[in-house]
Each structure stands twice: as structure tokens, then as C-alpha cells.
Amino acid sequence: MFRTVLVPLDGSPSAEYALPWALAAAGPNAGIHLVHVHVAPVPMMVEGVVVADPNLDQSIREQEGDYMAHLAERVRVANPNLSVTARTIDSDSPLAEAIGQSAEEAEADLVVMTTHGRGPFARFWLGSVSDEFLRHSPVPTLVLRPRDDKAPANLAAKPTLRHLIIPLDGSELAERVVAPAVGLATRFGADVTLVLVLGSVSDSSVVPRIKRSDPADATTPAERAELYLDRLARAIAEQGGMARTKLIREGSPSDVVLGIAGNDPASGIALATHGRSGITRLLMGSVADDVVRHAPGPVLVFHPE
Numbered sequence: 001m002f003r004t005v006l007v008p009l010d011g012s013p014s015a016e017y018a019l020p021w022a023l024a025a026a027g028p029n030a031g032i033h034l035v036h037v038h039v040a041p042v043p044m045m046v047e048g049v050v051v052a053d054p055n056l057d058q059s060i061r062e063q064e065g066d067y068m069a070h071l072a073e074r075v076r077v078a079n080p081n082l083s084v085t086a087r088t089i090d091s092d093s094p095l096a097e098a099i100g101q102s103a104e105e106a107e108a109d110l111v112v113m114t115t116h117g118r119g120p121f122a123r124f125w126l127g128s129v130s131d132e133f134l135r136h137s138p139v140p141t142l143v144l145r146p147r148d149d150k151a152p153a154n155l156a157a158k159p160t161l162r163h164l165i166i167p168l169d170g171s172e173l174a175e176r177v178v179a180p181a182v183g184l185a186t187r188f189g190a191d192v193t194l195v196l197v198l199g200s201v202s203d204s205s206v207v208p209r210i211k212r213s214d215p216a217d218a219t220t221p222a223e224r225a226e227l228y229l230d231r232l233a234r235a236i237a238e239q240g241g242m243a244r245t246k247l248i249r250e251g252s253p254s255d256v257v258l259g260i261a262g263n264d265p266a267s268g269i270a271l272a273t274h275g276r277s278g279i280t281r282l283l284m285g286s287v288a289d290d291v292v293r294h295a296p297g298p299v300l301v302f303h304p305e
Helices: 018-025 054-078 095-105 127-136 178-188 208-213 221-238 253-261 285-294
Strands: 002-008 026-038 044-046 049-051 083-090 110-114 141-144 163-168 191-197 244-248 267-272 299-302
Touching: 002 018, 002 095, 002 178, 018 026, 018 054, 018 110, 018 141, 018 178, 026 054, 026 095, 054 083, 095 127, 127 141, 127 285, 163 178, 163 253, 178 191, 178 221, 178 267, 178 299, 191 221, 191 253, 221 244, 253 267, 253 285, 267 285, 285 299
Parallel strands: 002 026, 002 110, 026 083, 110 141, 163 191, 163 267, 191 244, 267 299
Antiparallel strands: 044 049, 141 299
16 A cells, blocks of 8 residues: 655656556555656856856746646545645755655655656656666656657546566565555556566576575475465465466566566566576666566566665
């Protein structure tokens, strides 16, 4: 259950595409925090002298304030049970860091954002900014590919998420994404599949944590991996959820996960950004990057400490 959801915005319809997802993910009586980071206009060079226009900066601030107030009212009308906060913040920190600080201050347990927006106030969600944020986000982040159209987001329509794929690599760190992923799936009524790619792992390279906890008759990496997935599925069931398991023996981790998702925009993926131990060393940053860039649906990304 997500109690506080933060949505970074830049004034563009693409960035607003995150709002229906945030509303659907938020639990009853949750808080929605709408955040925009103010970026001052770039000073001009006139005859060798740097000149900044304070009137232009003030005009932009007023536009930002009006926009955020109007958007907050739209969210309140769409869901009167939610507590809505909207603010524009000033920060000397890089954009990704400023958003992370806002998430910590709001005690958010989920951030929902699109991968880019290019709004009227600033070139906010350029790829490098969103990539940097995902690598250092203090909380799970639901990443969405923006729509091509420029129509305002329909806040009354609940997005569809039918299937959520959780790739794992046997490490405790990678498992940290399971709890928020199951929480997200529960909110949307989605099926959950736990996936593990064995790759070319030999007996000697299987993660010791799994090997110690498995029975003596589980002698191969595949047998131990199957038992590992079954244990996680049982743990999810004990919390009231349900998950299927899928063991893949060969293949590129990102290709396998994207292949399971297919071209279905209602299939989501949830993964940690790294897990430097485990059966396949699956969740390195490059795999997460590849999944985020090519997934047909939403991607829940978590960078555990």
C-alpha cells in the first residue's frame, strides 16, 4: 500500500501522463505530492557582460505557480479522498538530486514519472536526468514512456496493468523490489510472475545463500533456483498475494524479460537496478537501462541502499 506518492512535473502533457498512474497506485486517503523544480532562465551575454532578466524569471515563476495550482485542483476533483500538495521548489542541486530530496522530505514511498517531458518551463525530463534519478532514487520509482499525443491526461480513467514481471538474480538486494512490486500489482489487480535466468552458471558459481538453504537433494543450479523461486512465491502467498514462477535456462536477461512482456502495454516489469551477487548477476544497471528504454509498459525501478 502506497501512502505517499510523489509526481515530478515540467508543465508538459507527457509528464502529466504519470498522474493517472499515481492516482491509481495511491492507497485510500493517501497523499499526492506534485513537484516542479524551478530552473532560472539562462543569462545572456551582452558585449562581454552577463545579463540576467529578473522580470523574465518572475514571469516564469508566476506561470509555474498558476500551472501547479490548476493541476492540483484537477487532481482533487478526480479523487477528493486524496490529500494533494503542489509546490515549485528552488534548488542549486542537479535536477535529479533535487527531486530525490523532495521525495525524502515528503517521505514518499513511491515516485511516478515519465522518462521525458520537455515542458514549457524547462527542458526537464531529458534522458540523462531521468537516468540519473533512477540510479539514485531513495524510493521505488514507476517509470512510464510518455504518449505521443499532446492531450491532457484523463485523471478519471484508471490505467490498465494486467501482468507484472519481477526478474530476480538470487541476491537479497534484488529481492528488495518484491514488496513494492507486489503492492503495485495488488493495487491494479495484476498477475505476478517471478523470473530467474540461469544463463551459463555452473554448480560452483551458484550463490552460496541459496545453496545453504536448499535441501541436500537439490544438487544442480536449476533445482536450487526452482526451489528459491518457489520459496519466494510462498512468502508472497503468506502476505495475501499470488505469484507464478518462471525459470529460464539460457538467454540475455533483458531480452528474456522483454520477451515475456511482449508488446503488451498492460505488462509491467519491476526490478532492482543492481544485484551484484546471485545466479546470473542479472540486475546490473545496463540491464535496467535496457528494460526501461524498451519495455512496452510501466517499469518499477528500485535502487536499494
